[in-house]
Amino acid sequence: QKEVEQNSGPLSVPEGAIASLNCTYSDRGSQSFFWYRQYSGKSPELIMFIYSNGDKEDGRFTAQLNKASQYVSLLIRDSQPSDSATYLCAASSGGSYIPTFGRGTSLIVHP
Amino acid sequence: NAGVMQNPRHLVRRRGQEARLRCSPMKGHSHVYWYRQLPEEGLKFMVYLQKENIIDESGMPKERFSAEFPKEGPSILRIQQVVRGDSAAYFCASSPRGSPNTGELFFGEGSRLTVL
Numbered sequence: 001q002k003e004v005e006q007n008s009g010p011l012s013v014p015e016g017a018i019a020s021l022n023c024t025y026s027d028r029g030s031q032s033f034f035w036y037r038q039y040s041g042k043s044p045e046l047i048m049f050i051y052s053n054g055d056k057e058d059g060r061f062t063a064q065l066n067k068a069s070q071y072v073s074l075l076i077r078d079s080q081p082s083d084s085a086t087y088l089c090a091a092s093s094g095g096s097y098i099p100t101f102g103r104g105t106s107l108i109v110h111p
Numbered sequence: 112n113a114g115v116m117q118n119p120r121h122l123v124r125r126r127g128q129e130a131r132l133r134c135s136p137m138k139g140h141s142h143v144y145w146y147r148q149l150p151e152e153g154l155k156f157m158v159y160l161q162k163e164n165i166i167d168e169s170g171m172p173k174e175r176f177s178a179e180f181p182k183e184g185p186s187i188l189r190i191q192q193v194v195r196g197d198s199a200a201y202f203c204a205s206s207p208r209g210s211p212n213t214g215e216l217f218f219g220e221g222s223r224l225t226v227l
Contacts, residue, residue, distance in 0.1 A: 008151075034215065043202060043218040044154065088153060097206070098144070098167060099216060103153035 002027040004091050006102035013109055019076040021105050023089030026070070030091040033065055034099060035074045038086045048074060079109040114138070115219035116185075117203050123225045130190040130197070132222040136205030142166075143186040144216060145178060148200045157201075160186060193226045200224075 003026040013019045021035075032051055036044035050056045050063040050072070062075040072091070076083055086106050090099040114137035124130050136143050142161055146154040156170040160180040171178065175193075180186040190197055200223045204216035 006153075032215075043220050044216075045218070046215055049215055097142075098156055098159055100156065101146075101154040 002030075002091070002093075002100045004089055004100050004102035006087075006089050006105045008103055008105060010106040010108050013079050013107070015079060015081060015109055015111050017079050017109075019079045019083065019107055019109070021074040021076075021087050021089075021107065023072045023074075023102055024070055025072065025089075025091040025100075027091065027093060027100075028070065029093040030070075032092045032099075033063070033072045034090040034092075035061075035063060035072075036088040036090060036101075038088055038104065040085075044088055076107075079107075081109050081111055083107060084109050115203060115205050115217055117201075117219035117222050119222060120220060121223050121225070123227060124193050125227050126194055127192050130193050130224055132188040132190075132201050132203075132224070133185040134188070134203030134205075134219060135185040136203075137207075137217050140205035140207050140217070142206045143180050144204045144206070145186075145188050146202045146204065148202060148221075150199075154202065157188070190224075193224070195226045198224055198226045 005024045035048040037047050038044045048063040050065045056063045060077045064073045086104040088104045089102040092099040116135040144159050145157040148154050158171050158178045159167040175191045177189045200221045202221045204218045
């Protein structure tokens with residue numbers, strides 16, 4: 001059974017702070033990792049993907065992957081109230097191309 | 112995401128009726144995924160299809176649920192004899208197989224089913 005685990009939160013951070021979201025996965029065969037953002041009542045939207053160990057930066061977002069620890073994280077720098085949403089972590093293996101999603105972490109950025 | 116089109120956006124059914132949810136993938140995408148999202152829960156995989164072919168339906172309930180993606184027209188998720196536990200948001204996503212971003216999905220706005 002492939003599992004992706006996330007703390008449901010909510011994670012509350014002040015505006016301008018760094019938000020750190022974490023995710024672990026059970027399938028060692030997972031090769032691709034994704035972070036989606038989902039606003040309440042809306043569809044998930046891809047914000048980052050990462051395949052290799054280490055960090056990947058895109059604007060205010062940094063994804064971090066540690067395959068040895070089966071751990072993925074997302075850092076959001078200079079958090080804004082508009083970043084308030086649920087962040088879904090997903091993992092897929094090369095064989096199935098079917099992403100398994102975590103339950104999501106609710107992020108609240110307060111002014 | 113204007114690319115993946117789902118309809119209806121909202122559907123109300125009484126117990127025992129049938130629900131049909133439709134999904135048109137993004138242009139150029141030949142792979143469709145259906146996920147179900149219950150309140151306060153994550154996305155649960157249901158079925159993965161290509162045109163005229165079910166690739167993986169390991170997440171589909173064994174009874175009452177079926178899916179198709181015909182050569183022409185949208186993908187359809189069909190729920191027969193709906194029960195209150197079927198009330199959920201059903202998301203369709205598409206992907207271009209073979210993309211470097213393997214596993215990246217583009218989601219539609221979802222179809223929210225309410226069973227009375």
